[in-house]
Amino acid sequence: MAEPLSRLKGLSPFPIMKTPLARILALLLSTLPLAAVNVGDKLDSVLAEKGVPTSRLERGATILLTYPDATIRLKDGAVVEIKAPAAATKVNTMPVPKRQVPAEPKRIAVVPPGQWTNNYQVALNTAQATNKKVFVLFTKRDSDIWCQKLEREILATAEFNTYAAENLVLVMIDFPRQTQLPDNLKAQNDQLAQAFGVTGFPTIIVLSSDGQRIGQLGYMKAGVKPFLARLGEL
Numbered sequence: 001m002a003e004p005l006s007r008l009k010g011l012s013p014f015p016i017m018k019t020p021l022a023r024i025l026a027l028l029l030s031t032l033p034l035a036a037v038n039v040g041d042k043l044d045s046v047l048a049e050k051g052v053p054t055s056r057l058e059r060g061a062t063i064l065l066t067y068p069d070a071t072i073r074l075k076d077g078a079v080v081e082i083k084a085p086a087a088a089t090k091v092n093t094m095p096v097p098k099r100q101v102p103a104e105p106k107r108i109a110v111v112p113p114g115q116w117t118n119n120y121q122v123a124l125n126t127a128q129a130t131n132k133k134v135f136v137l138f139t140k141r142d143s144d145i146w147c148q149k150l151e152r153e154i155l156a157t158a159e160f161n162t163y164a165a166e167n168l169v170l171v172m173i174d175f176p177r178q179t180q181l182p183d184n185l186k187a188q189n190d191q192l193a194q195a196f197g198v199t200g201f202p203t204i205i206v207l208s209s210d211g212q213r214i215g216q217l218g219y220m221k222a223g224v225k226p227f228l229a230r231l232g233e234l
Contacts, residue, residue, distance in 0.1 A: 037072060041079045046072060114165035116172045118185060120192060123171040127209045133234070134207035135168040138198045143177040147202045150219045157224045163231075175201070206234050 037046050046065065050072075053065040063074040073081040111117045111126040120136070127134045137155075139147040154160055164170055173189045174181075181189070192198075196205050196213070204217040215234035220227045 037070070037079060037082060039079050039082065043074055043077050046074070046079060111169050114161055114170070116170045118172055118174070120171055120173070120188060123169045124207075124211050127169045127207070127211070130169070131209045132167055132169050133209065133214070134171060134211070135164065135231075136171045136173060136192070136196070136205040136207065138173045138175075138193060138196075138201060138203040138205070140175050140177065140201045142179065144201050146219050150202045154220070154224045154227050159224045159228065163228050206231070 050067055053067050055066040057064040061076050065072045071083045109122045123134055206215040208214050
């Protein structure tokens with residue numbers, strides 16, 4: 001078998017070419033293998049061409065030579081099979097779905113049973129959620145004697161507090177003389193007084209759970225029992 005051209009010392013495998021086209025052709029040809037192993041080649045030729053294999057397995061008359069670019073099987077000293085290395089099989093993997101964390105339900109502010117609030121909208125939301133009536137008190141706690149009598153004789157009693165905790169959402173719309181309210185609260189109170197036509201104090205507007213006006217009350221001299229009876233009729 002002829003010696004590969006790359007092994008001839010001091011000789012270039014291509015004649016000197018000075019034109020650009022010739023140089024490109026020479027470059028392309030220099031990248032091609034100068035010799036190859038073919039079926040029928042002898043073991044010595046394979047070793048001379050490919051060099052020492054990465055592994056060599058002998059079983060009887062069969063020899064298996066492994067190279068990075070091929071696996072060569074010889075039988076009785078001659079090549080009978082040449083295999084290129086198997087291409088790596090790409091495994092299609094489905095992305096693992098991320099565990100969906102349920103969003104926390106939106107928390108809505110509510111008025112605790114039996115407690116007063118000055119936030120009218122929160123009171124409406126609470127009434128709708130609990131199916132209770134809305135008890136809206138327009139008052140001047142620090143300056144009006146009738147407002148103070150209503151609070152002392154009716155609203156502060158255990159009977160009223162028990163009834164309110166079970167049936168009412170309590171809203172206090174105050175117009176103090178000695179205390180200055182925050183601007184947003186004062187604006188809310190003024191708008192509500194105008195919307196409900198409040199002209200005197202104390203005035204109690206009773207709304208259904210869906211915010212519809214169903215009645216109006218004021219101070220009652222008879223005390224808490226007649227007051228609750230009248231309230232229950234609304």
